[in-house]
Amino acid sequence: MDAAGLSPYVRTMSTRLYTHPIFLEHITPPGHPERPDRLRAIARVLDDSAFARLDRVEAPMGEESAILYAHPEAFVARVKGAIPETGIARIDADTSASPKSWEAALTAIGAATAAVDDVFEGRADNVFVAARPPGHHAEHDRAMGFCLFNNTAIAARHAQKKHGVERVAIVDFDVHHGNGTQDIFWSDPTVLYASTHQMPLYPGTGALAETGAGNIFNAPLSPDSGSDTFREAFSDRVLPAVEAFRPELVIVSAGFDAHHRDPLAEINLTEDDFDWATGKLLEQAGRSASNRLVSLLEGGYDLQGLAFSTAAHVKRLMEG
Numbered sequence: 001m002d003a004a005g006l007s008p009y010v011r012t013m014s015t016r017l018y019t020h021p022i023f024l025e026h027i028t029p030p031g032h033p034e035r036p037d038r039l040r041a042i043a044r045v046l047d048d049s050a051f052a053r054l055d056r057v058e059a060p061m062g063e064e065s066a067i068l069y070a071h072p073e074a075f076v077a078r079v080k081g082a083i084p085e086t087g088i089a090r091i092d093a094d095t096s097a098s099p100k101s102w103e104a105a106l107t108a109i110g111a112a113t114a115a116v117d118d119v120f121e122g123r124a125d126n127v128f129v130a131a132r133p134p135g136h137h138a139e140h141d142r143a144m145g146f147c148l149f150n151n152t153a154i155a156a157r158h159a160q161k162k163h164g165v166e167r168v169a170i171v172d173f174d175v176h177h178g179n180g181t182q183d184i185f186w187s188d189p190t191v192l193y194a195s196t197h198q199m200p201l202y203p204g205t206g207a208l209a210e211t212g213a214g215n216i217f218n219a220p221l222s223p224d225s226g227s228d229t230f231r232e233a234f235s236d237r238v239l240p241a242v243e244a245f246r247p248e249l250v251i252v253s254a255g256f257d258a259h260h261r262d263p264l265a266e267i268n269l270t271e272d273d274f275d276w277a278t279g280k281l282l283e284q285a286g287r288s289a290s291n292r293l294v295s296l297l298e299g300g301y302d303l304q305g306l307a308f309s310t311a312a313h314v315k316r317l318m319e320g
Contacts, residue, residue: 019111054314136152140183252281
């Protein structure tokens with residue numbers, strides 16, 4: 001057995017982790033759930049010897065031009081202009097920025113695009129990006145829901161523009177619907193978006209009837225749903241859609257706020273559910289995408305639930 005307790009006869013995946021100290025300097029108001037301690041909790045749990053094989057790389061800063069893959073210039077300028085010199089500035093009721101938020105956002109984008117490059121250029125089978133601010137609520141021209149820019153959408157467009165990818169699947173298991181990702185790809189059949197999420201809940205989107213250009217597959221879950229309901233929705237709606245699409249890259253919007261400990265919602269998942277979902281997505285990536293999978297951190301606001309769920313997710317990425 002190796003240091004992670006795995007048999008040497010079982011093929012393991014090459015998994016890379018991107019993070020950066022700048023993500024801790026995106027400061028939110030006191031008591032805000034999207035806080036730097038989230039990444040500290042993840043860092044602590046991934047320091048365990050079970051993750052000794054994890055390829056840890058400091059996230060690079062992205063190019064401002066990459067934001068334009070998903071957002072218009074005027075919007076980018078508006079967000080940049082809202083970054084304060086001191087203190088905290090409100091972008092909307094839930095979303096704020098501090099003096100280092102622009103650098104943190106660019107670095108989150110740099111990590112997401114570098115992760116895509118890694119899986120296409122053979123440096124890793126899969127990559128987990130532990131960054132903040134998160135991204136899946138950022139619409140084409142609107143920052144909201146703790147999100148400034150849509151890191152997932154930018155990563156998908158980067159794969160298409162740099163690597164010639166024709167089909168990207170984005171699977172989102174955050175407890176909140178990724179309205180921003182849906183908005184950006186609503187009319188684009190080259191990108192599939194599939195989401196499990198609580199409904200009703202913020203931001204109010206994600207109904208079954210929202211199908212875009214036939215590329216949107218929502219699987220809303222009622223409050224107090226648990227493992228069985230989640231796995232049924234994932235198996236019956238999300239996975240068949242991804243299978244039929246045959247993506248060349250799978251991107252995961254990895255929010256862990258559907259955990260039963262999380263304070264912002266009422267879905268009752270456990271770490272085992274995130275392990276299971278990750279394994280199913282890896283199977284799909286193996287079938288159509290040469291194992292290429294990029295996972296980007298979204299929500300998760302109970303520190304213990306977030307840490308244990310992230311550990312289960314990353315361990316499954318490493319084991320395949």
